[in-house]
Amino acid sequence: MRTTPPEVPADPQAIGVQAHFTSDASSCTPRQAILDALGYARRLAMGGEVVDVHITLFSITDQLLAAALLELARDCPLLSLRILCDWCQGGPGSGRLIQSVLRLSLPNLEVRFKKDQPYLYDADTQSLKWSYKASRGLLHHKMLSVNRSGRPVLLAFGSYNWTARAAQQSYENLLVLRDDQPSRRAVMVRYELEFRELWCSPAASLSSQRSQEAAAHILSMYTKRPSTAPQSIAMEAFGDRGRLPPHLLDDLGQHELIEQDTRIAFSFRACDSSTPTHGMAAINHAQRFDLTKPSGRVKSVPLSMTVLSLDVIHRALQGERLLVAMFAFSRRVAEFSALLDAARRGVRIQVLTDRRTSAGFLREMGRHRDLQITIKTGQRFMHQKYVVHPASNTVVSGTANFTTDSLKRHAENRVLFNYDAKLCRAFEADFRRIWARLDRYRPSARH
Incomplete structure (x- = not known):
């Protein structure tokens, strides 16, 4: 619970x-x-x-x-x-x-x-x-x-x-x-x-x-x-x-950091390396996080950008909403499967995305028309990268898309804001403004 x-x-x-x-x-x-x-x-x-x-x-x-x-x-x-x-x-x-x-x-x-x-x-x-x-x-x-x-x-x-x-x-x-x-x-x-x-x-x-x-x-x-x-x-x-x-050149008191209701994660891959890391600074590599599972249980795991997103998606219960504004999606990231699982357990999901960069995601969603996932796209560049869970006043936002490139190639960040009602309302208002301006995406039958 x-x-x-x-x-x-x-x-x-x-x-x-x-x-x-x-x-x-x-x-x-x-x-x-x-x-x-x-x-x-x-x-x-x-x-x-x-x-x-x-x-x-x-x-x-x-x-x-x-x-x-x-x-x-x-x-x-x-x-x-x-x-x-x-x-x-x-x-x-x-x-x-x-x-x-x-x-x-x-x-x-x-x-x-x-x-x-x-x-x-x-x-x-x-x-x-x-x-x-x-x-x-x-x-x-x-x-x-x-x-x-x-x-x-x-x-x-x-x-x-x-x-x-x-x-x-x-x-x-x-x-x-x-x-x-x-x-x-x-x-x-x-x-x-x-x-x-x-x-x-x-x-x-x-x-x-x-x-x-x-x-x-x-x-x-x-x-x-x-x-x-x-x-x-x-x-x-x-x-x-x-x-x-x-x-x-000092460490800014990094060993005395108090991690409260806001957490940040990074990604980075050096030019001559094939192995991505959780950021460039050593202190950002070794963070731990209490990840909420869909069952409501909590598990301590290494902190990553994916973990922050999954925590927000997992905590959504039947009848609650998730608002997702994401420039690009990949079907190969854990967030994609987590969103489908959330919809299957009765979470209502609304998605804003950019039609030009999310063609594969949109085709895949045509195979899941039975789920409570509503998608809107438009002509204006939809460059946001956030997820909002209104029921817990939680927002995760940053620079990273839900793509493998964001996780394994680029220098990115993602920040989780827990239990911040004012910030959550601000993101909800942004989502509603954009949602009202766009047309619903309706996948064709051949998908």
């Missing part, structure tokens, strides 16, 4: 998570929330504080946000700004906005790129061609961490890419945590430690110069032997260690 959740969170300040959605243009949008976070960093720096802003992004093409970053770096020369991007932001011919940022050579703004070998060879043009299939893993985090005197004091994260498309054409979310919320502090610390390890490890990221040298090496290998398999090009020789100042 599931433990009945408390009427209010155990920690009264836990209701303070700020949730922002692109579905609601009448409130503070994710883009504005990012600008507000940068403004907060500015105020701290102008007040004489030691401020480090750490940003981890797949992509940045939003001119407004890029201008805000440059303005912050220029106006606050004692503030340090570090940006970790996916390889595609700095590769040959990328033409990305980050390249113009690099050309400014601001002394307090550093950029590194996730280490990767994402290229095929175009023999006709004798050039490299970026390929998702060839990539050894994307940097899929979307995170901004503001540190004061080496301690994280604000964290903004979610599905939201820093792109014009995300601001104007996608359904996205961004959550903001502050250090005055004790039950959220462990999440902020774990995020910051993950960033620092990704930044410093030569197995995880490269400076701009080394990434250019690596790209030249890849092209040279292909030129000598055009039939070279992408996965056979070794990258071990290319690595440089990112540097951090002394005030960012």
Whole structure:
């Protein structure tokens, strides 16, 4: 039997998570929330504080946000700004906005790129061609961490890419945590430690110069032997260690973390490894979690992104609802089977997904028309990645899709918020807004 959740969170300040959605243009949008976070960093720096802003992004093409970053770096020369991007932001011919940022050579703004070998060879043009299939893993985090005197004091994260498309054409979310919320502090610390390890490890990221040298090496290998398999090009020789100042080198009290009603899990796979891990920082590898089983029993298991999702799905009882907003599904992940099992035990499931990326999932669902699973898709980019269980006021959200690539290739995250009524209502409201705008997906009879 599931433990009945408390009427209010155990920690009264836990209701303070700020949730922002692109579905609601009448409130503070994710883009504005990012600008507000940068403004907060500015105020701290102008007040004489030691401020480090750490940003981890797949992509940045939003001119407004890029201008805000440059303005912050220029106006606050004692503030340090570090940006970790996916390889595609700095590769040959990328033409990305980050390249113009690099050309400014601001002394307090550093950029590194996730280490990767994402290229095929175009023999006709004798050039490299970026390929998702060839990539050894994307940097899929979307995170901004503001540190004061080496301690994280604000964290903004979610599905939201820093792109014009995300601001104007996608359904996205961004959550903001502050250090005055004790039950959220462990999440902020774990995020910051993950960033620092990704930044410093030569197995995880490269400076701009080394990434250019690596790209030249890849092209040279292909030129000598055009039939070279992408996965056979070794990258071990290319690595440089990112540097951090002394005030960012302590452990942030990681051995004293209090894991309360909020838990975070990561995924990561190094460029020259075939084995994924639960994040890059060592402290994130060894977490344990009390997983709720469908029977209501609880079992201690190693913490992973999958475990967080399963915990939410398993706790849903007959007649209760699960709200699933997910950009992409794979039938080969445990969450897919868990959702089917939940529907079989009488849980009512509503799913929002992107029709273009979830074709296989939609075909498979045509074989389960007898289950209480209702699906809606639409034309607008549905980029959310969350599950809501209203009966227990629980939300799991992050950057990771329900796909094998998210679990085994990419650098991702997923966060579980337990017993947070206010946050749960905010996600429910987002789900209802999108649901009302879309048409129900009706699988054809041949499925």
